[in-house]
Amino acid sequence: MSVRTRFAPSPTGFLHIGGARTALYNWLYAKKSGGIFVLRVEDTDAARHNEEGLGKILEGLRWLGLTWDEGPDAGGDFGPYYQSERGEIYDRHLARLRESGHVYDDDGAVRFRVPDRDITVHDVICGEVTVNLHEQGSTRWDADLKENVPANPDLVIRRPDGSYIFHFCNVVDDLEMGISHVIRGEDHLSNTPKHLALFEALGAKPPVYAHIPLNLNQNGSKMSKRDQGALIHEYMENGFLPEAVNNYMALLGWSSKDDQEIFTMAELAERFDLDGVNKANSKFDYEKCLWVNGEHLKRLDPADLLERAKPFFAKVGIDADDARLPKAVELTRERAQRLSDMPTLVMSAFSDQITYDPEAVAKVTAKEGLGAVLNALHGALSGVADWTEDGIKHAIHAAAEGLGQKVGAFMLPCRVATMGGTTGPDLMPMLAMMGRDRVLKRLNAFSSTVAG
RNA sequence: GACCCGUUCGUCUAGCGGUCUAGGACUCCGCCCUUUCACGGCGGAAACACGGGUUCGAGUCCCGUACGGGUCGCCA
Numbered sequence: 339m340s341v342r343t344r345f346a347p348s349p350t351g352f353l354h355i356g357g358a359r360t361a362l363y364n365w366l367y368a369k370k371s372g373g374i375f376v377l378r379v380e381d382t383d384a385a386r387h388n389e390e391g392l393g394k395i396l397e398g399l400r401w402l403g404l405t406w407d408e409g410p411d412a413g414g415d416f417g418p419y420y421q422s423e424r425g426e427i428y429d430r431h432l433a434r435l436r437e438s439g440h441v442y443d444d445d446g447a448v449r450f451r452v453p454d455r456d457i458t459v460h461d462v463i464c465g466e467v468t469v470n471l472h473e474q475g476s477t478r479w480d481a482d483l484k485e486n487v488p489a490n491p492d493l494v495i496r497r498p499d500g501s502y503i504f505h506f507c508n509v510v511d512d513l514e515m516g517i518s519h520v521i522r523g524e525d526h527l528s529n530t531p532k533h534l535a536l537f538e539a540l541g542a543k544p545p546v547y548a549h550i551p552l553n554l555n556q557n558g559s560k561m562s563k564r565d566q567g568a569l570i571h572e573y574m575e576n577g578f579l580p581e582a583v584n585n586y587m588a589l590l591g592w593s594s595k596d597d598q599e600i601f602t603m604a605e606l607a608e609r610f611d612l613d614g615v616n617k618a619n620s621k622f623d624y625e626k627c628l629w630v631n632g633e634h635l636k637r638l639d640p641a642d643l644l645e646r647a648k649p650f651f652a653k654v655g656i657d658a659d660d661a662r663l664p665k666a667v668e669l670t671r672e673r674a675q676r677l678s679d680m681p682t683l684v685m686s687a688f689s690d691q692i693t694y695d696p697e698a699v700a701k702v703t704a705k706e707g708l709g710a711v712l713n714a715l716h717g718a719l720s721g722v723a724d725w726t727e728d729g730i731k732h733a734i735h736a737a738a739e740g741l742g743q744k745v746g747a748f749m750l751p752c753r754v755a756t757m758g759g760t761t762g763p764d765l766m767p768m769l770a771m772m773g774r775d776r777v778l779k780r781l782n783a784f785s786s787t788v789a790g
Numbered sequence: 791g792a793c794c795c796g797u798u799c800g801u802c803u804a805g806c807g808g809u810c811u812a813g814g815a816c817u818c819c820g821c822c823c824u825u826u827c828a829c830g831g832c833g834g835a836a837a838c839a840c841g842g843g844u845u846c847g848a849g850u851c852c853c854g855u856a857c858g859g860g861u862c863g864c865c866a
Contacts, residue, residue, distance in 0.1 A: 346866090347866095348865090348866045350866085380866060381866095382865095382866075444864095445864090446864090447864050448864095449864095461795095464794090464795060464796090465795095467794065467795075468794095469793070469794070470793095473793090474792075474793060474794095474861095474862075475862080477791090477792070477862085478862060478863085479791065479792070479861095479862055480791095484791075485791065486791060486792065486862095489862090494863080494864045495864095496864085497864045498864070499864090501864090503863090503864070503865085503866095504865070504866045505866095507866095508866085523860090524794095524795065524796090524859080524860065525859090525860055525861075526860095526861090527794065527795065527860075527861080528793075528794055528795085528860065528861035528862075529861075529862095549795085551795090551796080551859090552859070552860075554858090554859075556800095556801085558858065558859080559858095559859085560859080560860090586802095589802065589803085589815090590802070591802090592803095593802085593803055593804070595803095595804070595805095596804085596814090597804085597813085597814045597815075598814095599802090599814085599815055599816085616802090616803075617795075617796060617797095618795090618796050618797065618858095618859090619795095619796070619797095619858080619859055619860090620801085620802065620803090621800095621801060621802080622801090622802095623800095623801050623802065623816070623817090625801080625816060625817060626801070626802065626815080626816040626817080627816095628816090629815085629816055629817090630816090636829085669828095670828095672828060672829050673827075673828050673829080731825080734825080735825080738825085744825080745825040745826085746824090746825055746826070747825095748825080748826090749825060749826035749827085750826065750827095752826080753826060753827075757827095760826090760827080761826095761827055761828080762826090762827060762828090763827065763828075764826075764827065764828080765825085765826050765827070766825085766826085768827095
């Protein structure tokens with residue numbers, strides 16, 4: 339059987355991390371099996387037909403590299419790929435159900451007769467789940483009354499206005515599109531018996547179901563758009579690499595069973611398997627996501643990294659053609675976790691503005707002889723003929739020797755005076771990039787500040 | 791409330807009856823490396839929800855309880 343998976347978003351807004359992960363798992367499973375990944379837009383509800391929202395979702399998927407073999411813009415033999423355009427197909431299947439006596443009219447709506455017996459879902463991840471839909475549906479929880487009230491267990495599949503309900507469309511589409519594996523969030527597990535009943539009534543073999551656990555926020559509740567890291571657009575804007583975001587999403591709920599944590603997309607597509615999917619919900623951890631991104635950053639080819647970093651320099655006003663950029667990227671690649679961290683880390687070399695970290699200043703001023711150190715630095719650096727990393731290095735060494743001190747004692751004051759804090763990229767290359775004037779000016783300014 | 795799913799370090803997870811004095815990763819702490827900052831290396835802290843069974847033996851199987859999540863629409 340050839341594998342066909344699908345991601346079926348409702349085009350309501352941004353691409354959410356939960357949806358993106360579902361898309362990823364479907365994509366990976368299709369790739370791994372040499373199958374087809376289908377994108378279908380679930381816009382049955384007129385209010386959900388939202389071009390702008392759809393655009394954001396497609397943009398997010400494309401950024402992640404989760405491109406679809408069939409769907410909007412890609413075409414395919416099983417279209418249309420918008421539910422809003424599939425009315426005739428639904429009509430046709432409804433007619434079949436009507437013929438076989440599986441449905442009846444109810445106040446203008448059409449209801450599907452739910453069988454009064456156990457239905458068992460054979461889920462690849464959750465195991466067997468058995469439910470009697472008739473029993474279960476004959477009462478309904480009334481949230482206002484806070485009690486169960488009698489209900490009609492039969493499923494409405496078409497509204498009086500002729501529009502169809504999600505469950506029906508979902509089943510008909512999966513059937514018509516030849517979907518072999520439905521990989522979706524566990525929030526659909528309870529709906530699956532309904533879908534199975536529908537497949538059976540249509541005389542069709544259902545797809546394989548795999549319900550993946552949900553991603554929760556740090557508080558243990560469902561992630562909402564407000565939670566950090568919830569929207570894919572956040573990653574796009576904040577300097578994450580798409581392959582790193584995919585890597586992290588893959589790890590949230592799936593394990594390769596060995597100790598590998600960092601995967602390329604190709605490795606994921608090869609290694610991913612439904613067997614490795616965990617049953618339990620997981621909590622999103624932004625810190626680990628950052629770490630994964632940093633690891634991918636380190637592994638990137640320098641030229642590629644430079645290209646990807648450019649927009650983030652441009653964002654803070656540093657020209658993408660600035661000759662210092664390759665050096666800036668090289669200096670920050672190991673300590674940046676996001677592309678957007680890179681300009682921040684070297685900003686003191688690109689701007690006249692500098693902000694001093696009070697704690698760092700306090701730390702260096704606490705030591706005796708700071709004035710002498712700063713003077714020696716200024717004297718030595720102003721005499722450097724060749725303002726390069728090496729030239730600067732020699733000057734600082736000489737200055738330290740002149741005072742009978744170790745170079746190490748000179749580094750921290752120099753760093754704080756010129757960069758504003760105790761941490762950052764390598765000092766010598768930073769000074770080289772900063773330019774002599776800026777360095778000397780800062781040494782002077784810092785001297786008078788701490789002296790005063 | 792009913793039904794469904796789940797429960798190993800703070801977090802992500804390995805573990806599929808003995809090899810578990812429970813392994814890896816993130817985070818945190820310490821040490822080493824180092825002209826600074828990082829990187830890297832080494833080490834440390836940190837978990838089988840609870841109670842009953844089954845078994846010679848249970849993190850691993852069964853049943854309860856607790857807790858968490860999900861579903862109960864003419865939303866998707």
